[in-house]
Amino acid sequence: MPELPEVETVKRVLEPQLSGRVITKVVCPRPEIIAHPHAEVFFKKVTGAKITGMGRRGKFILINLEQGATIIVHLRMTGQLVVTPATQVERKHTHIIFQLDNQEELRFIDPRRFGRLWLQEAGEEDNFSGISKLGPEPFAKQCNAAYLAQSMGHRQKAIKECLLDQSIIAGIGNIYADEILFAAQICPTTPAASLTKKDWQNLARIIPKILKIGIEADYMTKEEYLAAEGKWQHKMPVLKAYGHEHDPCPRCQTPLVRVVIAGRSSCYCPQCQHQK
Template sequence: MPELPEVEMVRRTLLPLVVGKTIERVKVHWSKIIQHPDVATFCECLKGQTIHDIQRRGKFLLFQLDDVVLVSHLRMEGRYIYEKEDTPFDQHTHIFFTFTDQTELRYRDVRKFGTMHLFNKGEEFRVPPLSSIGVEPFDEQFTVAWLTDQLQRTKRTIKATLLDQTIVAGLGNIYVDEVLFRSSIHPERTATTLTIREIEALHEAIVQTIQEAIEKGGSTVRTYVNTQGKTGTFQTQLYVYGRANMPCRRCGNPISKTTVANRGTHYCKHCQT
């Protein structure tokens, strides 16, 4: 699933392609992707709207148009493709935004798990899915003191806590495993047991890991590519994720894999306590 760095790269590569484009019509081939409003209203409201900006919050893309905001979540394998209107497409292409210059932004999703919500401007953060979104690693509010307070409020494992999008937005399975390794914290530790030094290390690891991943174009572990069809390269620098039974890059002992918070979890028994 694309996490914050990957969604940020999709945003950055989409910007020069579609900002300034005016939507002539919208076609929906798989209606379940449209969560709000109904499909007919969704298509009608977007007619004549011009894309002015694309923002991101956590793992969500926010297309800023004249009067409305399109909130898009890519889920497992969602992808945006920019093509000329007459370019062939396959059966996994489900949403078509045709522009007045006969180009199209297409949404392709093999698993069909992605979602789209359309709101009037100013309403997007008042209701789900954005009303409960948490703090991002680059927000001013994301401080050691704030993180300490959040960890003291839960009895869950540190991995489950970091996966909670209502606390820290944008982190998923890959980057949670990575930041816990970088901060030498075992994923099954209860969040309340972390010391202030461990929280400081965790805070620094979150910010640095996400920044480095963005600089490397994200991680292509399975199918992720950006809007230009390019893969990320951060996966070559992963310490633990996807490296079960391979030697730890720090101590040489084999990386372990278990299940924490119902997610496959990679860690080093010797480096993380």
Template sequence: MPELPEVEIIRRVLLPQIQGAVIQTVSVTRPEVVAHPDADKFCRQLTGQKIHNMTRRGKFLTVLLVSGDSLSLHLRMTGCLLLVPPDNPMKKHTHVMFQLDNGKELRFSDPRRFGRFWLLERDEADTYSGAGSLGVEPLESSLTAAYLKTSFYRRKRPVKECLLDQKSIAGIGNIYSDEILFSAQVHPSRTANSLTDDEWKRLAEEIPKVLNYFIEKSAVTPEEFLQGTGQDYRNTAFLRVYGREGEPCPMCGTTLRKTVIAGRSSVFCPHCQPMNALSK
């Protein structure tokens, strides 16, 4: 699933190419990917609209239209948003197409069909997508050690599970939670109520640092993005622990181990991230 860095890269690649463009036609081949309103109204209402901006909130992308309407998208597990020339071969499982007046087509494909669109009219409350219940943006100043401690310190759940809670922190998924916990030297299975003040501080420092690092390392040009069909751009060479169980720790050389937390795999270094850290 694309996480915050990947969604941010999509925004940065697409925005300069679609800003100011007018949507000439819209076609939907799988109506279920349009969660609100129905697919017919979705197509009618978007036709003729001019794109003003594109923003990101957690893992959500939102296209802001000059009219005040807004189009939100969550890619979920396998969604892909790609801007292509009209003669570009149609990608399999393409479900929504926007023909723009700049000669390009914005296409959404999704093999598993879990991704969803929501079109909201100007001043319409978003009671549909769930974006309104998201927690703080991890790249903003509101994410502090005090916020993390207040949100989690009474919980007996593993800290890894807490980082995945979108209602507390928006945008962190399985990959970058591993990288964050490794950088902060916190074992993923530690219960949140066992963390020390120093560990909360390290987490608050490492969360934006790690996410910004991977945004930087995954940056691509529009040409590279298109060549990778909008998906092959995560720079896995810079992942230090995720997916590397059995390899030596890049810090100390200890063999990295894998555990399962809340049904999700988690890789850690037993030396750099000791389970028996003292509570404060």
């Protein structure tokens, strides 16, 4: 599943291409991907609407429309959003096409069909997409050491599992949780309740730093993004822990080990990241 850096990359690539464009028609062979409102209502509401910009909230992509409505997109496991010439051959698993007023199309492709779209109208309370349940953004001032300690410090769950809780911090997934804990020298299996004040201070400093590194590493031009068909590849030299089982630790050369925490794979250094 794409995490905050990948979703931010999608937003940054697509926004200059979509801002100011008008949706002239919607083609949707898989209307079940429209989660709210009913698909026919969704199509009617967005047809003729002008796109004013884009945003991101956690792992959600926001496409802002004139008059205050927002198309909300969650890519889930395999979703891709691409802007492509209307003449380009349609890829397999293309489930919705927004035809634009410049002979281009915004296409949503999703082989596993887990991704979803919602339309939030101006003034409508969002009690359907899950955004209202998200915690603060990792870059927000609120996401400080005191907040982290208050939100997680009483829990006996592994700190890795707590970092994945979107109601605490929005946007962190399995990959960047490993990278954050490696940088903070905290074992992912450590109960959150056993972390010290210094640990929380380190995490508050490191979380935005690691995610910014991920965003910079994921940078793509629109040409690169289109050539990759909206897919991304994690820059493994940038990743110090995730996916590096048995590789030498970049700090101490101890082989990294892999454990499973709450059903999720985690890689860490048993020497540098001591269990507390």
